[in-house]
Amino acid sequence: xxxxxxxxxxxxxxxxxxxxxxxxxxxxxxxxxxxxxxxxxxxxxxxxxxxxxxxxxxxxxxxxxxxxxxxxxxxxxxxxxxxxxxxxxxxxxxxxxxxxxxxxxxxxxxxxxxxxxxxxxxxxxxxxxxxxxxxxxxxxxxxxxxxxxxxxxxxxxxxxxxxxxxxxxxxxxxxxxxxxxxxxxxxxxxxxxxxxxxxxxxxxxxxxxxxxxxxxxxxxxxxxxxxxxxxxxxxxxxxxxxxxxxxxxxxxxxxxxxxxxxxxxxxxxxxxxxxxxxxxxxxxxxxxxxxxxxxxxxxxxxxxxxxxx
Amino acid sequence: xxxxxxxxxxxxxxxxxxxxxxxxxxxxxxxxxxxxxxxxxxxxxxxxxxxxxxxxxxxxxxxxxxxxxxxxxxxxxxxxxxxxxxxxxxxxxxxxxxxxxxxxxxxxxxxxxxxxxxxxxxxxxxxxxxxxxxxxxxxxxxxxxxxxxxxxxxxxxxxxxxxxxxxxxxxxxxxxxxxxxxxxxxxxxxxxxxxxxxxxxxxxxxxxxxxxxxxxxxxxxxxxxxxxxxxxxxxxxxxxxxxxxxxxxxxxxxxxxxxxxxxxxxxxxxxxxxxxxxxxxxxxxxxxxxxxxxxxxxxxxxxxxxxxxxxxxxxxxxxxxxxxxxxxxxxxxxxxxxxxxxxxxxxxxxxxxxxxxxxxxxxxxxxxxxxxxxxxxxxxxxxxxxxxxxxxxxxxxxxxxxxxxxxxxxxxxxxxxxxxxxxxxxxxxxxxxxxxxxxxxxxxxxxxxxxxxxxxxxxxxxxxxxxxxxxxxxxxxxxxxxxxxxxxxxxxxxxxxxxxxxxxxxxxxxxxxxxxxxxxxxxxxxxxxxxxxxxxxxxxxxxxxxxxxxxxxxxxxxxxx
Numbered sequence: 001x002x003x004x005x006x007x008x009x010x011x012x013x014x015x016x017x018x019x020x021x022x023x024x025x026x027x028x029x030x031x032x033x034x035x036x037x038x039x040x041x042x043x044x045x046x047x048x049x050x051x052x053x054x055x056x057x058x059x060x061x062x063x064x065x066x067x068x069x070x071x072x073x074x075x076x077x078x079x080x081x082x083x084x085x086x087x088x089x090x091x092x093x094x095x096x097x098x099x100x101x102x103x104x105x106x107x108x109x110x111x112x113x114x115x116x117x118x119x120x121x122x123x124x125x126x127x128x129x130x131x132x133x134x135x136x137x138x139x140x141x142x143x144x145x146x147x148x149x150x151x152x153x154x155x156x157x158x159x160x161x162x163x164x165x166x167x168x169x170x171x172x173x174x175x176x177x178x179x180x181x182x183x184x185x186x187x188x189x190x191x192x193x194x195x196x197x198x199x200x201x202x203x204x205x206x207x208x209x210x211x212x213x214x215x216x217x218x219x220x221x222x223x224x225x226x227x228x229x230x231x232x233x234x235x236x237x238x239x240x241x242x243x244x245x246x247x248x249x250x251x252x253x254x255x256x257x258x259x260x261x262x263x264x265x266x267x268x269x270x271x272x273x274x275x276x277x278x279x280x281x282x283x284x285x286x287x288x289x290x291x292x293x294x295x296x297x298x299x300x301x302x303x304x305x306x307x308x309x
Numbered sequence: 310x311x312x313x314x315x316x317x318x319x320x321x322x323x324x325x326x327x328x329x330x331x332x333x334x335x336x337x338x339x340x341x342x343x344x345x346x347x348x349x350x351x352x353x354x355x356x357x358x359x360x361x362x363x364x365x366x367x368x369x370x371x372x373x374x375x376x377x378x379x380x381x382x383x384x385x386x387x388x389x390x391x392x393x394x395x396x397x398x399x400x401x402x403x404x405x406x407x408x409x410x411x412x413x414x415x416x417x418x419x420x421x422x423x424x425x426x427x428x429x430x431x432x433x434x435x436x437x438x439x440x441x442x443x444x445x446x447x448x449x450x451x452x453x454x455x456x457x458x459x460x461x462x463x464x465x466x467x468x469x470x471x472x473x474x475x476x477x478x479x480x481x482x483x484x485x486x487x488x489x490x491x492x493x494x495x496x497x498x499x500x501x502x503x504x505x506x507x508x509x510x511x512x513x514x515x516x517x518x519x520x521x522x523x524x525x526x527x528x529x530x531x532x533x534x535x536x537x538x539x540x541x542x543x544x545x546x547x548x549x550x551x552x553x554x555x556x557x558x559x560x561x562x563x564x565x566x567x568x569x570x571x572x573x574x575x576x577x578x579x580x581x582x583x584x585x586x587x588x589x590x591x592x593x594x595x596x597x598x599x600x601x602x603x604x605x606x607x608x609x610x611x612x613x614x615x616x617x618x619x620x621x622x623x624x625x626x627x628x629x630x631x632x633x634x635x636x637x638x639x640x641x642x643x644x645x646x647x648x649x650x651x652x653x654x655x656x657x658x659x660x661x662x663x664x665x666x667x668x669x670x671x672x673x674x675x676x677x678x679x680x681x682x683x684x685x686x687x688x689x690x691x692x693x694x695x696x697x698x699x700x701x702x703x704x705x706x707x708x709x710x711x712x713x714x715x716x717x718x719x720x721x722x723x724x725x726x727x728x729x730x731x732x733x734x735x736x737x738x739x740x741x742x743x744x745x746x747x748x749x750x751x752x753x754x755x756x757x758x759x760x761x762x763x764x765x766x767x768x769x770x771x772x773x774x775x776x777x778x779x780x781x782x783x784x785x786x787x788x789x790x791x792x793x794x795x796x797x798x799x800x801x802x803x804x805x806x807x808x809x810x811x812x813x814x815x816x817x818x819x820x821x822x823x824x825x826x827x828x829x830x831x832x833x834x835x836x837x838x839x840x841x842x843x844x845x846x847x848x849x850x851x852x853x854x855x856x857x858x859x860x861x862x863x864x865x866x867x868x869x870x
Binding site: 036038043045047048054082083084090094152153156160163164167186254256258261263266269 | 359360361362363370371397441444445446447448449461463465474475476477496527548549550551552576577578579581582585588591592598736749750752753755756791792805855
């Protein structure tokens with residue numbers, strides 16, 4: 001078990017090197033001088049531009065820039081972004097916000113997705129099943145930004161139940177609206193996965209045995225049907241967590257959430273290689289850890305799965 | 310407030326979806342304001358974004374840092390809503406020859422940390438800002454003062470691969486033209502007479518700095534201490550990427566005394582959510598509207614919007630290196646292009662009245678602006694004349710029509726729409742191929758403009774630093790000027806600018822500057838397109854608001870309910 005975890009963590013190193021190299025190169029290859037972009041039509045004295053350029057090593061070739069970035073990472077000093085702010089500090093500001101958003105969204109989609117999925121799966125073909133199936137199809141079909149704007153307009157402006165944007169007050173309550181929008185699409189997938197998986201297990205031999213043994217209905221559903229149906233759902237949720245952490249750019253923009261997505265968007269506009277790659281590195285780690293957790297959950301869900309072989 | 314039919318339909322979908330998940334959204338509601346009289350203690354929330362530099366006046370040359378700095382500091386002069394400079398910290402500003410200036414500084418003025426402001430404060434602050442070692446973005450604003458060349462000196466090294474690097478190498482620490490005779494008297498000697506020099510004293514580069522700022526600018530810029538109508542609410546009021554909170558500075562006495570309790574700038578990466586916040590009274594005022602709201606903001610915010618002309622204009626620049634636009638034929642073609650643009654219609658249809666057709670190379674809100682300058686008739690749309698001039702040019706030298714005429718621009722900020730309209734005008738009225746040359750980012754276009762490698766025309770814009778005609782001509786069109794990227798050069802134009810600067814009175818100076826504009830109309834290095842009007846909208850918490858001469862909201866003048 002320990003060996004398995006260690007091996008997986010070691011595998012993260014080449015993944016990390018590969019992604020940072022790739023992303024760094026893509027940012028490097030973007031056209032336009034990032035220092036000139038800091039100023040508009042009114043350019044500062046040439047000495048200011050040249051000093052900034054050498055300060056951020058933009059006058060060096062690609063390999064030197066990338067090498068310096070790696071050196072920074074390994075000395076735990078991410079340096080400054082183009083506005084002179086330490087990158088580490090801005091990561092420490094944005095990641096907790098996005099983590100809260102992602103966890104809230106994940107909770108919403110898990111609780112409602114699995115819950116509704118089980119009910120629908122148990123009574124397949126019933127009115128509840130048909131209704132959620134159609135409704136989830138609608139949710140999947142509507143793009144996130146449409147949902148986002150619609151929720152913002154209805155609950156934020158017309159009804160006034162929530163603040164339309166989050167801004168500086170990122171707490172669980174204010175993040176509920178964006179988290180709902182963010183969780184809604186995956187909610188539909190979780191629901192459908194659970195439903196399919198549950199209705200399949202319902203006909204399995206061990207369920208018939210459990211019922212024949214005289215076990216109560218709730219016990220059969222929770223311990224036998226649900227537990228055995230969760231593997232595909234957990235796989236999906238694990239992969240989704242990474243996506244929620246990094247891919248919430250649209251939702252964060254609509255609700256003005258000061259999180260990772262917004263920061264990434266701004267850094268991309270400013271061609272700030274180090275900031276972008278630092279964020280991506282953390283995201284890679286999140287993916288690696290989330291997938292590791294999923295793999296470990298498999299063994300708990302299905303004791304037949306072993307790791308040390 | 311008005312909602313379109315589509316948005317209502319979307320709302321129904323959202324309600325259905327929510328009912329389905331059995332989940333409601335919690336959160337605060339907005340307390341409706343009831344009183345109609347202004348509340349002097351209420352804090353206003355305003356649209357902004359993360360400033361790009363530490364908040365030092367001489368280092369801030371972008372809007373989001375600029376609006377904070379202007380509220381935190383007060384200079385010798387400040388500009389009223391119409392752009393007229395009024396004395397603030399200065400008691401009097403006098404000069405008999407436009408070269409030697411004597412400025413009396415008001416006594417008893419203090420920074421909010423208790424440090425006194427004297428004539429010496431200005432000497433130290435200006436020397437700091439001008440010194441090339443301190444790398445202040447606005448250092449060149451002191452270029453007129455005698456001795457500027459020494460403190461701002463740089464050395465330029467050329468590497469083996471031809472790349473040049475400029476490094477600061479000041480040969481003096483203080484400008485020789487700047488002295489504090491006593492605590493209240495500041496004397497300034499300019500390198501040459503400049504009639505409009507005192508106009509610029511309200512610009513942020515000229516603000517005084519406390520000694521802490523000179524000792525450690527970077528730390529100071531995080532928690533600036535000033536002397537303006539507002540101050541930081543507390544240390545750390547600048548929460549990066551989120552907000553800056555200012556409160557009224559009770560000790561301030563000057564022309565910009567605050568009518569509200571404070572301003573909290575909330576940062577938005579996109580104006581869309583801010584617009585929604587305004588509709589829900591979750592944000593009080595914004596000067597940046599999403600481009601899709603330009604058609605609806607007047608009806609969305611009835612009695613809560615204002616649109617005022619500001620000192621910002623746009624031109625379509627024609628690089629001199631383009632062979633199609635050289636010589637006598639080129640001159641006719643430049644005129645033809647100008648006649649082929651229907652400014653009136655584009656301003657109305659594309660910009661919904663937030664632009665007005667240009668009448669000169671400077672906008673009408675600037676003092677000294679004159680309509681009907683010689684040559685300005687080319688700003689009128691005239692399809693027949695355009696066609697005729699184009700045909701005349703073709704007789705002299707045939708037009709190379711192998712490639713379409715491209716107009717380079719970044720496509721964000723609603724630029725694509727008007728460029729398409731201008732290009733269509735060229736196509737329909739001149740019978741040539743024309744199209745937008747799109748770029749994702751402003752910086753890409755700027756690089757190509759700087760390196761003189763754009764194949765066609767380029768969009769350019771200028772926002773006045775201080776309300777003066779010269780500011781719209783010198784930095785943009787003078788030979789070798791900092792923002793003259795197309796490298797236009799006409800010695801006669803330069804000479805008139807110099808004569809204008811050396812004039813004894815403002816009227817005489819403006820006369821020369823207007824003569825200089827007539828040369829621009831003759832040469833047409835760029836086609837004036839339109840002048841900007843700035844729309845702002847506010848929430849139900851605000852009674853009244855307005856913008857100043859440069860389009861910035863006069864935050865201190867906002868009254869809240």
